[in-house]
Amino acid sequence: MRRAVAPLLAVTVALVLADSAVVTLALPDILRHLDATVTQVAWVLIAFNLVLGLTVVPAAVVFGRTQPRIISAAGIAAFAGASAWCAVAQSIEVLIAARCLQALGGALALIGCLELLVAVYGERRGVATWVTAGVVGTAVGPFAGGLLTEAFSWQAIFVVQVPFAVLAVPAALAVAAEPEIAPDRHRPAIRPNLTLALLSAALTAALFLLVLLLVEGWRQSPGIAALTVSVVPLAALAARPLARYLQPPPEVEVAAGCFLIAGGLAGLALLPSADLIWTVAPQALVGLGLGLTVDRLTAQAMEMRLPRVRHAGWTISARHLGVVVGLAILTPVFTADLQDAQVPAQEAIASLVLDAQLLPEDKIAIAQALGDELSQQQGQVPDLTHAFETAALEPEERPAAARLERDLDAQLERAATRAFRDSFLIGAGLALLALLTVVWPRRRTTP
Amino acid sequence: MTALRRLAGLPIVAVVLVSGVLGVQVANGGGSFEPLQPADPCVERTVTSRADGIDGLTERLVLLGIDGAACQLGVSREALTLELAQPGTRTDAEIEALHQGLLAAVQRMKDDGTLPPASDLVDDALDDADLNGLLEAAIRALPDSVVNAALKTDDILTRAIDDLDLRALLANLGDQDDLNQQIEAAVTQAVKDSLAARLRDLL
Numbered sequence: 227m228r229r230a231v232a233p234l235l236a237v238t239v240a241l242v243l244a245d246s247a248v249v250t251l252a253l254p255d256i257l258r259h260l261d262a263t264v265t266q267v268a269w270v271l272i273a274f275n276l277v278l279g280l281t282v283v284p285a286a287v288v289f290g291r292t293q294p295r296i297i298s299a300a301g302i303a304a305f306a307g308a309s310a311w312c313a314v315a316q317s318i319e320v321l322i323a324a325r326c327l328q329a330l331g332g333a334l335a336l337i338g339c340l341e342l343l344v345a346v347y348g349e350r351r352g353v354a355t356w357v358t359a360g361v362v363g364t365a366v367g368p369f370a371g372g373l374l375t376e377a378f379s380w381q382a383i384f385v386v387q388v389p390f391a392v393l394a395v396p397a398a399l400a401v402a403a404e405p406e407i408a409p410d411r412h413r414p415a416i417r418p419n420l421t422l423a424l425l426s427a428a429l430t431a432a433l434f435l436l437v438l439l440l441v442e443g444w445r446q447s448p449g450i451a452a453l454t455v456s457v458v459p460l461a462a463l464a465a466r467p468l469a470r471y472l473q474p475p476p477e478v479e480v481a482a483g484c485f486l487i488a489g490g491l492a493g494l495a496l497l498p499s500a501d502l503i504w505t506v507a508p509q510a511l512v513g514l515g516l517g518l519t520v521d522r523l524t525a526q527a528m529e530m531r532l533p534r535v536r537h538a539g540w541t542i543s544a545r546h547l548g549v550v551v552g553l554a555i556l557t558p559v560f561t562a563d564l565q566d567a568q569v570p571a572q573e574a575i576a577s578l579v580l581d582a583q584l585l586p587e588d589k590i591a592i593a594q595a596l597g598d599e600l601s602q603q604q605g606q607v608p609d610l611t612h613a614f615e616t617a618a619l620e621p622e623e624r625p626a627a628a629r630l631e632r633d634l635d636a637q638l639e640r641a642a643t644r645a646f647r648d649s650f651l652i653g654a655g656l657a658l659l660a661l662l663t664v665v666w667p668r669r670r671t672t673p
Numbered sequence: 674m675t676a677l678r679r680l681a682g683l684p685i686v687a688v689v690l691v692s693g694v695l696g697v698q699v700a701n702g703g704g705s706f707e708p709l710q711p712a713d714p715c716v717e718r719t720v721t722s723r724a725d726g727i728d729g730l731t732e733r734l735v736l737l738g739i740d741g742a743a744c745q746l747g748v749s750r751e752a753l754t755l756e757l758a759q760p761g762t763r764t765d766a767e768i769e770a771l772h773q774g775l776l777a778a779v780q781r782m783k784d785d786g787t788l789p790p791a792s793d794l795v796d797d798a799l800d801d802a803d804l805n806g807l808l809e810a811a812i813r814a815l816p817d818s819v820v821n822a823a824l825k826t827d828d829i830l831t832r833a834i835d836d837l838d839l840r841a842l843l844a845n846l847g848d849q850d851d852l853n854q855q856i857e858a859a860v861t862q863a864v865k866d867s868l869a870a871r872l873r874d875l876l
Contacts, residue, residue: 472678472683474683478680481684485687486690488691489691492695493698497703497706498698498706499701504703507698514690570708572755573711573752574708574711577750577751580739580751585723585724586724586729637709640707644708
């Protein structure tokens, strides 16, 4: 058991931070299964990040006065219980409430695991393990969530978390750690935390918007979308060897990372087609940037600052409130852009149907079926398959109809891709703002 | 490891990577991956139809007519088509523009020689017309050259368009059978009227 303690605690950290974005690929399924609106479904993400961002610092304050293992175990148990509650939620309101409780438990678990990992591994290795587990969780979350949704269901995302968290409870109780008696000596590190918040907002664009584009805009399955976004964590792994080879100063490393994330997001805004291959290079830039920045900034924000848990809390708070800010900025932009994209998409569809090489009565039959389908699928990128399946066509007309269907799907992909462009560019702007906070000259302190 | 390499190495790598990715994407059409833009309805376009007879002629007329109407109304033909597909009352301007557009389409097809000879329409019209069997047999016995000399396609179509109740037609767009029936009835009636008028003149 003793050997498994630290890995279980690290997995718990990864799980809590993965939960920030783990449901992204499951959102369309949740929307359908719980009969929710797009705004309600967005709150499944927002609620978790908001509660975690707001409670983690107060949790760290309380934590500093109690037995770490007790609070950690309680937090992990609450996280496990709330995850199970999420899995059985039968309404969107219950799911959002369960996500809030999950975040509350997660806040205590994160802070607790830091202290317990330091107790097990020592200061340097313990903090490094905690930071790395967090970065891995953040990067892998959407990928894992998509695979689980594809293989099983959205509920599976929460179910698989329960046994790991349940095992982590006795693991936490097994660590003998004393409360960190350290005076409140240092102020929060504003600059790295601000950079972290802005980067988190930008990364929201990369992870949240890209999976939405893949699943809703390009009609990819959650599994394919998950495999596609796995480029981000894979590229993040390449960041450390690159940094070790070039050995840049920390500020240069973070600045280059911010620039890479901005470039990657600009690349996602300028996709030349709806082919998945075009998303790989921009995602690789984002992943590389993620790997160069998040752990380095987290370490900078905590380095030589006491009490440790409180400064760890500030970094978690900055990251998750950054995600909330990102969602708050980007959600209205892309939903409005999707709405605005309907007219050009409908006009493109009308144009292709009018000029289709079909018999007039077949054109009218398809136009009517498309009209019915489009009016039933208001507010989302429509799936035209049903319209073509239900249109009464002669067998010899089917090949021409299939060509038309392909052309219409291509137009919808174009419209959806265009609708996400501004949001990706805003994400790139947020990453450049983060870069600005890094390169902005520091105020000279007089001796 | 030189200080310069430590300081500039990673930024140079980042700039090269970002420039390379964005450059390749823009060179391959990144930034212009957008839905099809509606064409200018005032610019003449070639329209075709896979159907024969009255069906094919009607389709080409409607496609050209919508172009003309959209040009007159200052909107794209796609926007006008979508607007007309919505349930609701049509404005007088829309009805008038559509009427004028269809008439202009007849004229354009006449000018570019794509109107079929009247004899093609007569056969179709006789199939649908409720005529005395003897009279129908007599008309069918007429050589095409005689029919084409007696009847002009543009006259028949102009008469059919004038007789069409466009407001009622647009109100029934949801019913395909009714739509076909109304158009064919108007064309058939126009052919019959033209035939009758020509026969009266001959007698």
